[in-house]
Amino acid sequence: RLLSGEETVVTRDLVLRDGERRPVEIHSNNIRLDEENAVLLYMRDISERLETERTLRRLGRRQEAVLERERERISREVHDVLGQALTAIRMDVSWVRSHIDDERSPDRLDEAGERINETIETVRRIAHELRPGMLDDFGLSAAIEWHANQFANRTGIAVRVAVGDSPSLDRDLSTTVFRVFQELLTNVARHAEASEVDVSLTAPGDNLVLSVRDDGRGMDLSNVTDSGSLGITGVRERLIPWGGRLDLASQPGDGLRADVIVPLTNQHEEVEQ
Template sequence: MPLFWRIFLLNAVVLICATALLLGPVTVSSPVLLTEAAVLTAGLAAMLVANAVLLRIGLAPLQRLTRAMTAIDLLRPGARPVVAGHGEVAELITTFNSMLDRLETERATSAARALSAQEAERHRIAQELHDEVGQTLTAVLLELKRVADHAPPALGADLHRVQETTRAGLDEIRRIARRLRPGVLEDLGLVSALKALAIEFTRPGLAVRHRIDTDLPPLSRDVELVLYRVAQESLTNAARHAGARRVDLTLRRTPAGVELVIRDDGRGIDGAPEGAGISGMRERALLIGATLSLAPGPDAGTEVRLTVPAHRRSH
């Protein structure tokens, strides 16, 4: 029965009962007696309470749907309000769930295209940095060395400082290119790439320890890239924003698939809104059907956990 008719009939029943009582045992005289006023007041109160209870019961599914609509996050898919109620209410909840299914599918498709284009752009920029800027700075270093060999001693010291500055810039460009395009991931695999990543982020004041299982199942290139990018973003956040002094990186095999855990001893999340880096990690996790969670670590700090289900293994 439609919601309108249910509410209308419930109210009609209450009003018919009240009218029947007034026409029957309940009468009103003029002037109104105290007992009659008490009876009418009690009847009115009963009608209002009954009306409120009936409306509360009838509209409760809509209130639950409103709360669900407020809490829905497309980066955390799967949550759906329970289909309850009758008529239009159940139809409305079912339609809302169908809309969420379409939105999540469309978002996953668009995110896949965007991230694919992003990886291609990173590859292009890294290639240009390596081939153009890197080779140019290498040629500058060789020329500086040639000039320094023939320069007077007083000028040689200045040229040596310029050489060191140029060499430091070349090393930084190579480091940026490696981050943009993880060649070690393509050439040596995920385990070696994660170990190299841990070594790269280890510096004075920050120790990165890693524990990686040797019996990992075969993983597709997409899964390996997502695992690497999540680890890279997590280490970057720990080093730049969390003020961490120790980071533990763990990749292990689980009965459900594989699990990546990055745990630091930094300042923690503290209810701060998620930035573009974390949103990007969630987008990548959705692409491979993985689950990403961020929570306070056991000893303060932040724990990032990426769980990849077994059906995402490659064959």
């Protein structure tokens, strides 16, 4: 193939002196050099590229798995919680129907009313989890405050929130930052053993900065890219199209600080690129 003159690219494992194998791409090209035919060969280490491709494939699979788990959870909630509540209400109603003059009927109706209120709450909550309407109606700051409160109620971890008015943001960017926030809080609940979390959303200069700081056990940052966990990798992937980044600072035993920084200039151009 070399002699045929066509440009060729082959991928091989290169074995280094210490026995380590490195995937390489070998390019060859026929050229003229000092009036002579010559072959230009060059070799490129592609281990990083392959690693990135593997990570992207894992992310894709994980995203599918996460979606599927979400669907299962929602279907369970709709079936168990809503189904059960509505059945109970129907039973209350038919009881009252057949005891229309019974003195217990008003109580039974009150109970049914209570259940209806609870059910309305549940429907609201499920709808919010699917797409926090607050993001569209009141913006990122309100959605972050709302989610922080939900989180505090659910986990018992105190959350202090300091958010100013968020600048008017692109809808997709708001969604991205909100999903990142959800992942960071989920990590606090799952890993940090924290008792307090400080959240702030500010817009210094031309940046949007979301900080989530917990007082938990912190982490060894050299393990972040270990295979298996994709939450933080996923957060970083989400921020790339916006030119944003995630900075982590921690010492074991000393809590974790996560800063999400997204430049606000040229938002749209960044995405198109």
